[in-house]
Amino acid sequence: MYYKPSEILFGGDYNPDQWDDTVIEQDMRYFKEAGINLVILPVFSWAKLEPSEGVYSFEWLDQILDKIWENGIHFCLATPTVAQPAWLSKQYPEVLPVDISGRKRTHGMRVFFCYNSLKYRERAAAIAEEMAKRYGNHPGLAAWHVANEYGTYCYCENCQQKFRLWLKKRYGTVENLNDKWYNSFWGRTVYSFDEVYLPTELNDDYRFNPVRELDYQRFVTDSTLECFENEARVLRRYTPDVPVFSNISGHIKKLDQFKMVSKMDYAGFDNYPHPTDPRSLPAMKLDLMRGLKDGKSFLVAEQSPNQQNWQPYNKLKRPGEVRLLAYQGMAHGSDSALYFQMRQSLGGQEKFHGALISHAGTDDTRIFRELAQMGKELKGLGDTFLEGTCDAKVGFLFDWDNWWALELASGPTKDMDYLWQMHHYYRAFYEYNVPIDILRVTADFEKYKVLVAPLLYMMKEGVAQRLERFVERGGTLIATYMTGVTDENDRCVFGAYPGPLRKTMGLWVEETDALFPDEENEMILNSWMTQAYEKSSYGCTFLCDRLRLETAEPLAYYGKDFYAGEPCLTVNRLGSGKAYYLASQPEEAFVREFAEKICREQGVEPLFPSEGEIELTKRNGRSGEIWFALNHGKKPGYVDLGEKTYQDLLTGKRCTGKLVLESRDVAVLKREQ
Ligand code: GLA
Ligand code: ZN
Numbered sequence: 102m103y104y105k106p107s108e109i110l111f112g113g114d115y116n117p118d119q120w121d122d123t124v125i126e127q128d129m130r131y132f133k134e135a136g137i138n139l140v141i142l143p144v145f146s147w148a149k150l151e152p153s154e155g156v157y158s159f160e161w162l163d164q165i166l167d168k169i170w171e172n173g174i175h176f177c178l179a180t181p182t183v184a185q186p187a188w189l190s191k192q193y194p195e196v197l198p199v200d201i202s203g204r205k206r207t208h209g210m211r212v213f214f215c216y217n218s219l220k221y222r223e224r225a226a227a228i229a230e231e232m233a234k235r236y237g238n239h240p241g242l243a244a245w246h247v248a249n250e251y252g253t254y255c256y257c258e259n260c261q262q263k264f265r266l267w268l269k270k271r272y273g274t275v276e277n278l279n280d281k282w283y284n285s286f287w288g289r290t291v292y293s294f295d296e297v298y299l300p301t302e303l304n305d306d307y308r309f310n311p312v313r314e315l316d317y318q319r320f321v322t323d324s325t326l327e328c329f330e331n332e333a334r335v336l337r338r339y340t341p342d343v344p345v346f347s348n349i350s351g352h353i354k355k356l357d358q359f360k361m362v363s364k365m366d367y368a369g370f371d372n373y374p375h376p377t378d379p380r381s382l383p384a385m386k387l388d389l390m391r392g393l394k395d396g397k398s399f400l401v402a403e404q405s406p407n408q409q410n411w412q413p414y415n416k417l418k419r420p421g422e423v424r425l426l427a428y429q430g431m432a433h434g435s436d437s438a439l440y441f442q443m444r445q446s447l448g449g450q451e452k453f454h455g456a457l458i459s460h461a462g463t464d465d466t467r468i469f470r471e472l473a474q475m476g477k478e479l480k481g482l483g484d485t486f487l488e489g490t491c492d493a494k495v496g497f498l499f500d501w502d503n504w505w506a507l508e509l510a511s512g513p514t515k516d517m518d519y520l521w522q523m524h525h526y527y528r529a530f531y532e533y534n535v536p537i538d539i540l541r542v543t544a545d546f547e548k549y550k551v552l553v554a555p556l557l558y559m560m561k562e563g564v565a566q567r568l569e570r571f572v573e574r575g576g577t578l579i580a581t582y583m584t585g586v587t588d589e590n591d592r593c594v595f596g597a598y599p600g601p602l603r604k605t606m607g608l609w610v611e612e613t614d615a616l617f618p619d620e621e622n623e624m625i626l627n628s629w630m631t632q633a634y635e636k637s638s639y640g641c642t643f644l645c646d647r648l649r650l651e652t653a654e655p656l657a658y659y660g661k662d663f664y665a666g667e668p669c670l671t672v673n674r675l676g677s678g679k680a681y682y683l684a685s686q687p688e689e690a691f692v693r694e695f696a697e698k699i700c701r702e703q704g705v706e707p708l709f710p711s712e713g714e715i716e717l718t719k720r721n722g723r724s725g726e727i728w729f730a731l732n733h734g735k736k737p738g739y740v741d742l743g744e745k746t747y748q749d750l751l752t753g754k755r756c757t758g759k760l761v762l763e764s765r766d767v768a769v770l771k772r773e774q
Contacts, residue, residue, distance in 0.1 A: 104343075107483065107487075108479065113139075113403060115442065116442065120444065131457070138174055139177060139437075140175075140176050142176060145181060147182060151224075159231070177246050180229045195219075201254070215260060226332055226335050233340060244366075249348060250347075253325075275291055281312075282590065325361065329364060347369065348369040358393055362393040368397075368400070369402030370402060371402055371403040372404045381528040387435065402439050419765070423471055429731060432729035442456045443458060445458065484723050485769075497554075498542055499523065506591045509591075513615040514616075519555075533697050540552075549576060556584065573677070576678045579680075584602060597649075606682045607680070613645065622661050624638060624639045624687055626638065634691075639688050641691075652673055654674075656668075656670040670682070709741055709742060711741065713738020717729065725771065728770040728771075729767070736764060737763050739759045739760060745773075746772070755773065
């Protein structure tokens with residue numbers, strides 16, 4: 102790599118084009134005081150850098166970049182292509198997107214262009230090239246940041262044409278398209294690709310066509326990826342060793358990030374948890390970010406140093422919260438603590454968004470002090486855990502096509518929420534403090550002992566066979582309702598669910614009942630399960646599959662309804678492993694105990710015993726194993742380190758036995774020899 106960071110990247114988005122020289126000089130002093138080592142710029146400066154087509158004005162940026170570098174700060178150069186200049190939209194209206202209602206939109210927003218516009222791509226590549234030529238050899242250049250939070254959906258005529266070409270490439274012939282799309286339903290047969298239109302029905306219209314929408318989402322990902330590569334290609338030509346990435350918006354559903362990130366050197370996540378999110382939710386998303394590059398460390402490319410402006414109620418970050426969230430990112434594999442933004446804008450949409458330097462323009466603020474204090478700590482940590490991996494034995498399967506298709510399906514319930522379902526199960530393992538990897542369905546399952554595949558509705562080619570082999574070789578697989586229902590074209594399996602997993606699960610699903618939101622069934626455990634669990638029965642909600650067991654054994658039965666007494670939790674032994682099937686969604690308390698027992702059975706232990714709302718993770722970094730302990734609770738908690746001695750790299754203290762952590766406090770531990 103061009104620049105191999107020797108420290109955690111600390112800093113973030115900086116928009117100096119909003120400020121005069123005096124303010125910029127002051128910023129440099131503040132940055133140094135806070136320990137900032139990386140800034141990202143100029144994300145939104147296209148209009149200033151290219152005042153008219155092909156006429157560039159980079160001198161102002163030259164000066165700023167030199168100044169940043171003179172102050173010992175690296176920069177991540179952003180191609181400013183997320184907000185095209187007004188002249189571009191005016192001269193070439195094809196650049197502007199058309200929304201789902203067919204409205205041609207006018208200029209004025211960001212991430213507001215047609216991702217298939219050739220004119221957009223031409224001008225974007227041109228300015229990227231101009232930047233690469235000018236700054237490719239600048240010693241301060243650490244990485245390229247392309248555009249910002251891609252994620253526009255466009256429905257223009259140009260996208261329509263391209264969608265047809267995309268379909269032709271995927272399906273070859275209209276006959277095949279008709280077959281794969283199941284177009285015999287509702288007379289949807291087409292005789293030419295030109296008869297296929299973009300899906301402009303709203304999804305809440307019952308008559309929409311889910312598979313067309315699914316393919317459209319795949320198409321948007323592919324087209325957006327082309328947009329990224331259009332610039333990345335140019336940058337890589339000039340600077341083959343400088344990493345290139347784009348940051349991922351918190352609305353991760355919009356684009357298949359496995360695909361997007363496959364062409365990037367880093368996954369860069371914009372981490373904006375809501376104040377009421379359980380701590381396991383950002384943890385899960387962070388694990389997913391690590392999963393995007395199969396376990397490689399990633400960047401938290403943005404987070405908020407204080408309140409946001411775009412939440413309905415914008416809470417201040419409580420004292421210690423900024424630090425806690427930053428360490429949570431690093432604990433799950435981030436090599437950075439980067440923020441939006443360095444200085445608070447005086448005008449515009451985000452004038453009330455928090456920043457390192459607030460409107461008061463001083464370092465004498467609570468947030469500045471908290472961040473500066475953290476800057477010192479991060480410097481002290483050096484490169485100890487950089488590029489560190491997290492060695493997990495529990496894997497969760499995650500898939501964007503599955504997410505889209507599952508939520509596009511009309512029935513069996515309108516409350517289908519893949520991310521929350523995933524989280525319902527993730528949380529239990531997470532709270533048990535065992536490391537978790539989030540895996541693509543094509544990942545290598547070999548090193549895992551437990552695989553959890555919540556609602557793996559879409560069974561892509563080969564996945565079931567690999568899961569079967571995983572179980573046969575001694576792994577434990579947990580599957581749930583809504584598993585093995587369709588193929589990758591969203592056509593239901595002919596024969597019973599869970600389709601190709603039927604043998605592995607040892608059962609088939611006869612029918613699925615959807616529960617009303619306030620309705621609950623009961624899971625009554627069988628007698629030997631009762632001995633192992635705290636209660637003999639637990640609530641279950643959401644969906645209830647009626648199962649037909651083949652080789653599976655029942656572990657629990659429904660307590661209510663006409664299917665009372667029928668199995669709702671089963672295990673199937675296959676080879677030397679086990680496959681559990683949850684036919685309904687058990688209450689959290691059950692999932693927690695279940696996760697613990699499964700882990701114990703497979704010899705997967707929590708990193709340390711602990712008490713309180715303690716999160717524990719481990720990274721194998723440049724200087725060996727590093728443990729993170731974070732107290733998310735309002736009360737003190739502890740970690741039992743046992744007999745070995747560890748050094749807390751944040752305080753320098755040696756610890757052994759019970760390490761008490763105050764509310765929102767963090768420890769970064771290294772074992773003494
Ligand atoms: C996003 C964007 C930033 C900024 C922040 C505000 O993540 O990438 O430009 O708008 O949100 O929270
Ligand atoms: Zn378009």
